[in-house]
Amino acid sequence: MLDTTIFSRVRAATRRFAGANQGNIAVLFAIAAVPVISFVGAAIDYTRANAARSAMQAALDSTALMLGKDLTDGTITTSQISTQATNYFNALYRNADAKSVSITATYTAAAGNGSTILLAGSGMVNTDFMKVAGFPSLNFNTNSTAAWGNVRMRVAMALDNTGSMAQDGKIAALRTSAASLVDQLSALARNPGDVYISVVPFAKEVNVGSSNHTQSWIDWSLWDSNSLTNSWGTCSQASKTTRSSCQSAGKVWTPDRTKWTGCVTDRTPPYNSQDTAPTAGNVPTLFPADEYYENSQYYCKTGNNPPLQKLMPLSYDWTAIKATINAMQPTGGTNQPIGISWAWQSLQQTLPLSAPAEDSNYTYKHALIVLSDGLNTEDRWPAHGNGNTQYGGAIDAIQQTLCTNIKNSGVVVYAIQLNTGSPGDPTSTALQNCASSLDKFYLVRDASQTLSVFNSIGTSLAKLRVAK
Template sequence: MFNALLRDHVCSPARRFTGAEEGNIAVTFAIALVPILGFVGAAVDYTRANAARSSMQAALDSTALMVSKDLSQGVITPSQVSTKAQSYFNALYTNNDAKSVSVSATYTANSSMGSNIQVNGSGAVTTDFLKVAGFPTINFNTSSTAAWGNVRMRVAMALDNTGSMADDGKMPAMQKAAKALVDQLSDLEKTKGDIYISIIPFAKDVNVDNSNNNQSWIDWTDWDAANGTSTCTSYNWWGGCQSSTWTPANHNKWTGCVTDRDQDYDTKNTAPTTSATRFPAEEYVSGSEKYCKSGNNPYLQPILPLSYDWSAIKQRISDMQPTGNTNQGIGMAWAWMSLTQSAPLNAPAKDSNYTYKDAIILLSDGLNTQNRWYSNASQIDARQKTLCDNAKAAGITVYTIQVNTGGDPTSAVLQYCASGSQNFYVVTTASQTASVFSSIGTSLSKLRVAK
C-alpha cells in the first residue's frame, strides 16, 4: 500500500514534466539563434567583400585601358607601366572596406595576337561576424587585361585636291594634319602589316598613274574616240576628203586620269572585269592644262594604294596641289576600291588570325560641282549617297570632314555619308583641321578591355 502511494507521488509529477510544452519554443529558438545569426552575419560580410571586389574590378578595367593607351601612344615607356598603373588605380579605387590592397601590372609585347597589359589586384575585408567562427578576414582578388594589336586597321584617306583648297590656307593645313594622323596611326604598329594607309587625292577625276596604261581594268572607249589622228583615205573631185580613218593615239600618251564608272558600278566596289565595270580613261583638261599629267604645275597626284611605307605616304601628301572641280563621289569610290582585294589596287590579303577594321576618311572643302554625267550638285549627291550606303553596309567605317571656311551651307551628303553624327566634322578655320584629324586618329586607335 505504501509502495503504491510512493510510486504515484513520484511518477505523477514526472509524467507532467515530460509532457509539458510551454518552454520548448524559447529553448529551440535560443539553440537556433546562433546559426541564424551566423548566416546573416556571413551574408553581410560577404556582401561587403563582394562590393569591394566589384569596385576593384571596375578600377582595374579603367586602369588597364588608360595604361595601355598611354603606352601605345608613347606617353610612357614599358618601365613606367607599374608606377602608372598604381597611380591610376589609387585615383579610381575608393572603397573604404578593403584593407591590404595591392596592385601589379605586367606588360607583354608582341604576343601572337598583339600586345597587352594585365593588371592584377588583391585585398581583404575585415569581418564583423565571421570572426567569431574563426574567419577574421575575407580575401579577394581580380584582374583585367587591355589588348591591342589583334585588331588591325586599314585606313583610306580621300583628300580634296580641288582648286578651292588653295584658299584660306586649307591645303597646307590639311597636309600637316594628314601627315600627323599617319604618325599617330603608325605609332600603333607592332609588326609590319598591323596598319595600312592609302591616299586618294581627288578632284573631278582621280589620277591612277599613266604607268598603268597597259592594265586590263582601263576602258579606253571614250579616250580612243577623243585622242588620235584622222587620215583621209579618199578624196572627192574638188580635193576635199571624202572618207577617213581614225587612228587612236598610243596609250602611253594618256596622262593618268580616270572618271566615274558606268552606273550603277560607280556606287560599288565590283572588280573591273567587263566593259561596264572597267574605269574609263579620260584627258581631264581645262584649256591647254592637263590636270593629271605628271610635271604640270599644278597637277593631280596619283593614288597611293595601301602601304605601310610611312615616308612615301607622307611624301605623297606633301606633293598634293590644288586643281580642278569637286567630285567627292569618285574620291569615296576609289577609297573603297583601295580597301578591296581585287584590281585595280589589290589590297593585301587579310590574315585570318586577326580582326580588321576598315575605315575611310573623306575630306572636302566644298559642295559637289561636276562628275562624269552631271554638273548639278543634287544629282551628284544622290549617286554619292548610294555609294556611301553600299560602303557602310560592307562594314566600312566612314569619317567625313567639311572644310567650310567660306560660309557654305553644311554639306548634307557628307553628313549622310558619315557612320553616325559623331563621325561628321565641320572645320570653319584651317587651323581646326589638325584637331579633327587627331580626334579621328583617337577614335581609330581606341582600345578595348579584352577580359
C-alpha cells in the first residue's frame, strides 16, 4: 500500500513537471542568447574594420592627388615617390583601431595614356567579439590610382570689359588676377598642348579681329546697311565719295569691308545660345559684322580710346595671352551672353575659331570662366536695353538657355560677379544659374579679392581625377 502511494505521488509530480511551461521563455532565451550576442558582436567588429578601411581610402585618395601634383610641379622626383607617399599617408591616416598598416606606391611612367601612381594599402583590426569564434582579427585593404599626363585642359575666359569696370580698381584687379591664373595653369603643362587658354573680352559685342573680313562665317547684311559705312566703300561714279551722295545720283555703292574694325554682334536666335557651326548657306548661323558705336566712338577700331580688346583663341603662347589680358580697357554696356557664347565657341573644333584637334590618347577637361561686374544692360536688340539701365529680362533668358546648353555639353562653368561699391548691384541670378554648381559661383565685394578667387578656380582646375 505504501509503495503504491509513493508511486502515485511520483507519477503525479512527473506529470506536473512535464506539463509545466512557466520557465520556457527563460530557457529559450538562454539558448538563443549565444548566437544573438555573437551576431551583434560580429557587426560591431565589422563596423570598426569598415571604418578603418574607409578612412584608409580617403587618406590614399588625398595622398595620390598630392603626389601627382608634386610630380607635375617638379617638387619631387620619381625616386622619392615611396618616401613622400608614406609621409603624406601617415599625416592623414589617424584610425586608432587599425593595426599593422602598410602602403605601397607603384609608379608607371608616361606612355600613351599618361603616368599613374597606384597606392595600395592594407591593415587589420583586432576583434573584441569574433575572437571567441576563432577570428582574432579582420584584415582589410584598398587602393587608389592618380592619373595625370593623360588629362589635358582647355580653359576659356569671358571677361567683362564694360565701362563700369573702370570703377573701384576693377579692371586692374581683373588684369592681375587673370594673368595670375594663366601662370598657375601654364605651370601644370609639361608638354606643349597640355593646357590651352582662350581670352574673350566682351562689352555689348566681341572683337574677333578685322583680319577676318574675308571669312565665310561673317554675315555682312547688318554692316553693309549700317549708316556707319557712309564713307566706307566706293561708288560707281568716282566723284561720289559717300554712300548717300552715290545713291542719290542713282549710282551703285559697294561697301569696302576692309574698313570693318572687327566687331560682331549676337547671332539670330536660337543660334545665339547654341554652339552650332556657321554654314554659309544658312544665314542665321553666321556671325553679324557690326560696329559698336557709342559716345562717338567706334569701339573695335584700332586707335580709338578705348578700343574693345580683340579676343585670343585657344593658345599656349602664355606671353601673348597675358598681353591680351593686360591690354583690356573698360568700354561700353554689358552683354554677358555674347562673351560667354564666344568663349564656348573658342572650345569648338569648328569655325569660327577652329580649336586645335584633340588627341584620342588623352582625356580633355573643358572649363569656362565668366567674370562680370554687374547685370546685363544691352545686346543686339534695342528693346533689350540701352547700355545704361540694368534690364536683365530678355538678355538673362538668353543667358539661361546658353549656359544650360554649355553645361549639358560637359563644360564646367565658373561664374564670378565682381560686385563692388555701396550698396552694389543685386546678386546676379543669371550668373548664379550659369555656374555649374553653387560652389562655382563667386560673389566678390572687393576688387582685391579677385586674385584669391582666380587662384581658387585655378586650384580646382588643377586637381587630378582620382580613379578608384
